[in-house]
Amino acid sequence: MKPAYSAFLQEVAAFIPQTRLITDPLRTLAYGTDASFYRLQPKIVVRIESEQEVIQLIRLAGAQQIPLTFRAAGTSLSGQAITDSVLVQLGDGWKGHRLHDHALAISLQPGVIGGHANRYLAPFNKKIGPDPASINSAMIGGIAANNASGMCCGTAQNSFNTLASMRLILADGTLLDTARPESVTAFRKSHRILLETLAGLARQTRENATLRRRIAHKYRLKNTTGYALNALTEYQDPIEILQHLMIGSEGTLGFMAEITYNTVDDHPHKASALIFFEQLHSCCEAVALLKPTPVAAVELIDRAGLRSVENKPGMPDFIKQLPDGVTALLVETRAASTDALAQQVSAISAAIEHLPTLQPARFSTETAECAQYWAIRKGLFPAVGAVRETGTTVIIEDVAFPVERLADAVADLHLIFQKWDYTDALIFGHALEGNLHFVFTQAFDTDDALRRYEGLMDDVAQMVVGRYDGSLKAEHGTGRNMAPYVELEWGKDAYQLMWQLKELLDPLNILNPGVLLNRDPRVHLANLKPMPAADAIIDKCIECGFCEASCPSRALTLTPRQRIVIWREIARLEASNEDPERLALMREEYRYQGTDTCAGCGLCSTSCPVGINTGDLTRSIRSRDNENQTRLAQWLAEHYGGLNRTSKAVFRLADGAHGLLGSTAMKSITGNLRKLSGERIPLWTEAMPRPAAKIHNKTARPDSDRPRVVYLPSCASRTMGPARGSADNRSLVQVTEALLQKAGYEVIYPQELEGQCCGMPFQSKGMFEAADFKRDETADMLLAASENGALPVYSDTSPCSLRLKELLDSRIRLFDSVDFIDQFLLPRLEFQPRTEPVALHVTCSASRMGQTEALKRIVGQCTTKLVIPENIGCCGFAGDKGFTTPALNASALRTLNQAVQGCQQGVSTSRTCEIGLTHHSGIDYHSIVYLLDECSRAGAPQAQAATQETPPPIQQA
Secondary structure, eight states: OOHHHHHHHHHHTTTSOGGGEEOOHHHHHHHTOOSSSBOOOOSEEEEEOSHHHHHHHHHHHHHHTOOEEEESSOOOSSSTTOOSSEEEEEOGGGOOEEEETTTTEEEEOTTSBHHHHHHHHGGGTEEOSOBOTTTTTOBHHHHHHTTOOBTTTTTTTSHHHHEEEEEEEOTTSOEEETTOHHHHHHHHHHTHHHHHHHHHHHHHHHHOHHHHHHHHHHTTSOOOSSSOTHHHHHOOSHHHHHHHHHTTSTTSSOEEEEEEEEOEEOOSEEEEEEEEESSHHHHHHHHHHHTTSSOSEEEEEOHHHHHHHTTSTTOOGGGGGOOTTOEEEEEEEEESSHHHHHHHHHHHHHHHTTSOOSSOOOOBOOHHHHHHHHHHHHTHHHHHHHHSOTTOEEEEEEEEOOGGGHHHHHHHHHHHHHHTTOTTOEEEEEGGGTEEEEEEEEOOSSHHHHHHHHHHHHHHHIIIIIITOOBSOSSSOOTTTSGGGHHHHHOHHHHHHHHHHHHHHOTTOOBSTTSSOOSOTTGGGSSBOOOOOOOTTTTTOOOOOTTGGGOTTTTTSOOHHHHHHHHHHHHHHHHHOSOHHHHHHHHHHHIIIIIITOOOOOHHHHHOTTOOOHHHHHHHHHHHHTGGGHHHHHHHHHTHHHHHHHHHHHHHHHHHHHHHHOHHHHHHHHHHHHHHTTSOSOOOOTTOEEEOOOOOOOOOOTTOOSOEEEEEOOHHHHHEEEETTOSOOSOHHHHHHHHHHHTTOEEEOOTTOTTOOOSHHHHTTTOHHHHHHHHHHHHHHHHHHTTTTTSOEEEOOHHHHHHHHHHOOTTOOEEEHHHHIIIIIGGGEEEOOBSSOEEEOOOHHHHHTTOHHHHHHHHHTTBSOEEOOTTOOOOSOTTTHHHHSHHHHHHHTTTHHHHTTTOSEEEESOHHHHHHHHHHHSSEEEEHHHHHHHHEEEOOHHHHHHSOOSOOOOOOO
């Protein structure tokens, strides 16, 4: 590290703990990567938690001339969130929100995820205006810094036009809160010259008729190229000008510490139509006709786009039969009532009924059908990513044209693609605003590939600006990608004005220099991100970062995206042999950062556009590391009953010591032993389970007319009972049996149950052969117990259910506990709900099985106050990692205790998860079955008789 950065780091350490100052090569590379196709590695990564830290950091950076780049979620696409200097990340302290005036406005800190903001507003039928495709991952700081919009936002509802007020920190470290008169008054005094200069620039801009018309024209379209010069023409108060200049400034003018948005209506009633036009011109004519109608979204998809998704599961068959040249419009309208919706649909249909279409336009209000339409639109970008050649990058560009010239612009884009041989490029976008995205794959590994890309971008820029006077960046931000073209788009006077604004507000050029404005005409061709082949599991990753919000290790070590970044770097170093020392260091550090602290929960796959489960990579790496333990794993699998008995003996011994020594002494002794062992001895907590009661196998009475169900208790349920001091000392197996019988079922246990397992403990460690051996054994056992599928099987632990469902014999009708309870037990029971709040934890496996709503229904029968803690996904216990790598569990649940204040108990669907949840929440977590049994009684006999027991058995040929 250069002396200047060493000195800077030393002074930063005086007010920010060392744990939040990161300089090692592995993490600076991982944290420094964003969703763009550029890569710079920061020298220092700083995690900030408060405004005061930001103020001190900015002042120190100014004094020492050290550039800073602020990063929110890193989902931006144009290279605006990377640096080779100091990267400043948002920590947990930036997730606050406040509602105002019955949700007419909402104040949000920059670390709040956009989708979470809408969740806070949903009960009021409100939402924030911006709706980027990344809203479930992107944070407010990035959404505002890029003036991101989206499918329904248009220009009227973007951050610029829905901004109410802002807390911002300028490049000199001054904090201004535009909502507080005292702050504004003080700022007017302390920064009088700055505000007078700003007001003067605005006045000159308004008086320059040519420039004023230029600005008005540019913002007639969606436009995020350069600074928001419309702030100078639409506002006269320099305070208003200043806060609106921050929107879309990409962190180059200041730090937005809080933003208050005026919210917009989120109408509950929606209708969608997918309309196909034989000719592009007819399609674009329809867009112009739809503009004045009450549409919420109009999405254009060209034939190449439709072709890219036509073979995807769930896509309508007719898409494959569409002729070449077809262009589709996906149209949606929203209303406050069904009557209003019907009127809007009529008005929209009437506007375009005279245009020739392949099929009559038909609007649907059916949720499933509309979801299918939108799956087509949302699948376009990942469809390209999933089929691209390994080593190439997916690039999505973002331009806007006057709507009346949209057809010609699309045709011209296709001609440019043909000229530069981008045969896989496809076009889609927000047609109502003339905003088109074009997606293509690009290699950067040869001079010819770089020449093609440069030629494509130059031609696109000349076409968009020279022929159509459109926007080169409509909603993705300028970044480094379009910085060389800002003057081309805006002209000399406007470009010079932008530089004046930068120099006025950041005279030392310490805030994200080189982004948005850059005098290097080839900066967009520098620092391009390598995408080497690393592993077939992850080679399709586009590094978008959508996975990060759901990862339990995101605040401890690495996220799925970051694991992939480092594994790619390891692969690159292995292939090039350029730096063996760096390779060895990366491999060693990755063991903890990447492998040991990955929960392998698979939640990343649920938000990944190309469906990558980074846990599969982790298990693959563990498999290679554990190759010499294959025979041991197989022996343990074959003697699993003995392993279970040993585990119960250990729990019995630990519980006896706990009872004898007491909690304080037990915690101290075991903690010291763990330290002395080099943390090889598992962590003990007060939530440690006692041994479960022995299961007594039963067979159904031959004269019973009750419906029968095969009950499969997991090995965790058979081994781990409740913790010492729990309100109910029965094991999960005992409570489940009681509940099933209460609902009128005859319970059957499989024979030879003790030694069986779904294989999850072996699979998680990469011992795949042993895992499959146990799963197959269990499948044979269940097939026999269920009489070849005649009887349903009830599985009581969601992770085990998920694993078994993936590759189970199709004859076995296995139900996870959530599904069986929701479908078959609830109608057969009567409930007396509790009045005190109950916390619900949705496990990662339950989430992956789509059980969240069912869990809400089930627990909602038992309490009038259901609490689902915010920002808690996978708990990070990960089978046994809560014992062996407890830092992962602690990090994943670091906010749980505060979130469940007021709750007396918590419920979930995995015994191991409940251990960590209990430990970190301070309340007792147990299976939902305990709560159901406590709050229910058997339903009336006629109700039980009338309720469908289970689906009929599969008929065998």
